[in-house]
Structures are given as structure tokens and as C-alpha cells.
Amino acid sequence: MIHIHNLSFGYKKGNLLFQNLHLSLSRGHIYGLLGKNGAGKSTLLKNMIGLAYPRAGTCTIDGADASRRSPQVLENLFFLPEEIYVPALTTAQFVANTACFYPNFNEQEFYGYLTEFEVPRQGRLDKLSFGQQKKVMIAFGLATNTDLLVMDEPTNGLDIPSKAQFRKSIASALTSERCIIISTHQVRDLESLIDTLVVLHDREVVVNQELDKIGEKLLFTTLAVTDGYEVLYAEDSFQGKHVILPNQDGIYSRVDMELFFNAIISGNRPLLQMLNQNQLENAI
Amino acid sequence: MEFRNNEAIYLQIAAYVSENILLGKWLPEDKIPSVRELAVELQVNPNTVMRTFEYLQNQEVIYNKRGIGFFVAPDGVTKVKKHRKERFLQQDLPEFFRNVILLDIPLAELQQLYEQFKSEHFTLN
Numbered sequence: 001m002i003h004i005h006n007l008s009f010g011y012k013k014g015n016l017l018f019q020n021l022h023l024s025l026s027r028g029h030i031y032g033l034l035g036k037n038g039a040g041k042s043t044l045l046k047n048m049i050g051l052a053y054p055r056a057g058t059c060t061i062d063g064a065d066a067s068r069r070s071p072q073v074l075e076n077l078f079f080l081p082e083e084i085y086v087p088a089l090t091t092a093q094f095v096a097n098t099a100c101f102y103p104n105f106n107e108q109e110f111y112g113y114l115t116e117f118e119v120p121r122q123g124r125l126d127k128l129s130f131g132q133q134k135k136v137m138i139a140f141g142l143a144t145n146t147d148l149l150v151m152d153e154p155t156n157g158l159d160i161p162s163k164a165q166f167r168k169s170i171a172s173a174l175t176s177e178r179c180i181i182i183s184t185h186q187v188r189d190l191e192s193l194i195d196t197l198v199v200l201h202d203r204e205v206v207v208n209q210e211l212d213k214i215g216e217k218l219l220f221t222t223l224a225v226t227d228g229y230e231v232l233y234a235e236d237s238f239q240g241k242h243v244i245l246p247n248q249d250g251i252y253s254r255v256d257m258e259l260f261f262n263a264i265i266s267g268n269r270p271l272l273q274m275l276n277q278n279q280l281e282n283a284i
Numbered sequence: 285m286e287f288r289n290n291e292a293i294y295l296q297i298a299a300y301v302s303e304n305i306l307l308g309k310w311l312p313e314d315k316i317p318s319v320r321e322l323a324v325e326l327q328v329n330p331n332t333v334m335r336t337f338e339y340l341q342n343q344e345v346i347y348n349k350r351g352i353g354f355f356v357a358p359d360g361v362t363k364v365k366k367h368r369k370e371r372f373l374q375q376d377l378p379e380f381f382r383n384v385i386l387l388d389i390p391l392a393e394l395q396q397l398y399e400q401f402k403s404e405h406f407t408l409n
Contacts, residue, residue: 171330212292254293
């Protein structure tokens with residue numbers, strides 16, 4: 001659904017945030033976009049949906065150039081920024097003013113989500129707390145039923161029950177037609193929802209792979225002694241070393257997304273090569 | 285639902301579905317929750333639940349009525365027991381035997397403990 005080809009982008013001249021970046025995203029998946037602070041996660045999302053213009057290369061949504069911002073594309077995508085803006089309107093007024101831009105908006109679903117999130121319907125949106133405002137916008141975004149749903153740090157500011165409710169809502173929102181992209185630092189909030197990890201590092205997308213595939217290639221475990229093991233990456237903990245090993249025997253282990261991310265941003269070449277090996281083979 | 289780290293989530297969900305069938309919560313020919321309903325309940329990706337259902341379908345524990353949903357197979361209970369037994373014999377029993385041997389526990393003692401446990405927890409009518 002999304003194709004980013006050869007993207008170069010920078011806010012300042014001579015200071016590129018992305019260089020020759022490639023990324024393809026398909027329907028029917030929940031993508032988790034990870035990257036360090038300042039790696040450009042939000043900027044990548046903005047390029048993706050036409051809120052920022054590539055310096056070189058293209059970002060297309062179903063073949064249409066995102067930067068053209070055509071109504072046909074925009075009515076079928078919803079973007080939830082990290083810092084949300086809500087107007088001085090009531091929920092009902094907001095729906096009356098905004099829902100018309102989304103042909104598949106479902107009002108009943110919207111109020112259903114609000115009830116589940118325990119957000120009051122009365123009163124003005126700008127008088128709600130930040131967390132409540134965020135929940136209104138999440139509910140709205142889900143109810144637009146757009147094929148593309150892009151969320152930048154959606155769980156920031158949500159309380160503990162709301163995070164569980166958020167996971168339920170996302171689980172119910174994914175269809176084979178929908179493509180959901182969530183950037184996050186809180187990987188634990190979204191564990192078992194994200195099916196594909198996208199890691200942005202050093203001006204490139206270095207990983208775009210299904211968690212199941214990562215788990216087939218890498219073994220995540222804890223070892224007291226690492227002698228004799230081909231350790232790709234290790235972190236000390238009081239239980240021993242948390243390690244990533246090549247998964248030679250096809251053993252299942254849950255991908256520890258934090259450990260994996262730390263390994264990637266430490267510039268671990270052997271690990272990256274192991275991950276992307278099969279992709280290269282397939283390409284040839 | 286809390287998931288363990290050492291087994292694929294789709295298999296853990298399969299065990300959960302199987303458990304409900306064994307407990308009689310979902311009877312043979314009953315419609316089981318949809319992929320979406322189960323994904324919401326367990327807060328997991330619907331693709332994972334889909335994989336669970338495909339797996340259980342291959343094991344003939346559940347079957348698909350096109351356009352309606354998934355149902356417990358008429359002999360679903362037997363099928364679940366057969367698969368769980370295989371898994372138990374392969375995975376849990378060797379570890380159990382290993383302990384029995386290491387700790388020198390005589391079979392007669394085990395037998396006694398087994399009978400006691402059975403009478404305390406599984407009084408069959």
C-alpha cells in the first residue's frame with residue numbers, strides 16, 4: 001500500500017535525516033516503527049502521508065504521490081500526531097465538522113470507542129485532560145475506517161486501563177484491507193499486536209521484517225555462561241546475560257523487542273546480515 | 285492473558301481454545317468466538333488468532349463453515365486429547381522421568397502418590 005522509494009529528506013540544507021531510504025508496507029498488518037530519539041520517526045511518517053515533502057525520491061500511497069495530497073488519498077488515511085490539537089468544540093460539534101471528510105466514518109463506532117475509553121461526551125474537547133483528548137482522537141481515527149491508519153506514539157499519556165483498551169481497539173480495527181502503522185518507544189504497550197517491526201537507524205530503514213521471521217532466524221534467551229555460544233549481542237542483567245544467538249535449531253523464543261532494538265542501534269553488522277540474508281537470496 | 289516466552293503465541297492461544305473445549309465451555313458443534321472477538325479479548329494481532337485457527341483446523345479440532353465462522357468438530361474433544369497427549373508425552377514426560385530418576389523415586393511411591401492425587405482432585409462419578 002505504501003511505497004517509499006529512494007527517499008532523501010532533511011529539514012536543513014546539507015543535513016539529511018534520510019538518504020536513499022526504501023520502505024514498502026502492505027495491508028493487513030500492524031507495523032511497529034522503532035527508532036532512537038531524533039532518528040526521524042515522526043518525520044518519516046509525515047513524508048509518508050504528505051505532510052512533509054521529500055527532497056528526492058517518492059512516497060506513494062496505492063500508487064498516488066502522497067505529497068499531492070489529493071482528496072481521494074486523504075479521505076482514506078488518518079494520522080494521529082504525537083502532539084494533538086483539539087478545537088474548542090464539543091464532541092458532537094467536532095464530529096459534525098470533521099467526520100464529513102471521511103466517507104467511511106461510523107458514528108456509532110466512534111461513540112462505542114468513547115464509551116470503552118470512558119471519555120465523557122459532554123463538554124468541550126479543549127477542557128479535557130491530555131489523556132482524554134488523546135483517547136477522543138484515537139476513537140475518532142479508528143471510527144474513520146480509513147485503510148491507512150498512522151499513529152505517532154499513541155499510548156503516550158494513556159493510563160493503564162486505557163492502554164489495555166487501546167490494544168483491544170487496535171485488535172478489532174485490523175482488517176485485511178487496513179494498514180496500521182504505529183511509532184512507539186513503549187514496545188511493551190504493543191507487544192503481541194505488532195506483527196512487523198520497522199527500525200529506522202542512521203538515515204535508513206535497516207529492518208522491515210515480520211516478528212515471526214525474526215524469531216525464526218534469531219534466538220532470544222538468557223545465559224549464565226556464554227562460553228561456547230555464538231553470541232550476536234548480549235546485555236548484562238542480574239539473572240545472567242540476555243543474549244541474541246543465531247537460531248540454528250528452529251527453537252521458538254519470543255522476540256525481545258527492546259533487546260533487538262538495542263542490538264540494531266549498536267550497529268551490529270553480523271546480526272543485520274543474518275536477518276537480511278534470506279531477503280537478499282530471495283531477491284537474487 | 286499472560287503469554288510465556290518459550291512458546292509461540294499462536295500455540296498458546298491454541299492451548300487456550302483446546303482447554304475451553306476440554307472443559308466443555310464450548311461443546312461439539314458449538315460456534316466458537318470469531319477471530320476478531322478472540323483477538324480483542326486476548327489483545328493480540330488478529331493475524332495471530334487466524335494462525336491459531338488454521339492450526340486447529342489442520343488438527344481437525346475445529347472446522348470452518350464458510351461465511352458463518354468456526355465450530356468445534358463433532359469429535360473435537362477426542363482430537364484435543366490426542367494432540368495434548370502427544371505433546372505431553374514428548375515435552376513434559378521426559379523432564380518428569382529425568383527428575384524421577386535423578387531423585388531415585390521408586391515407581392511404587394509414584395503409584396501411591398498418583399492414586400492419592402486422583403482421589404483428591406478427580407473424584408469421578
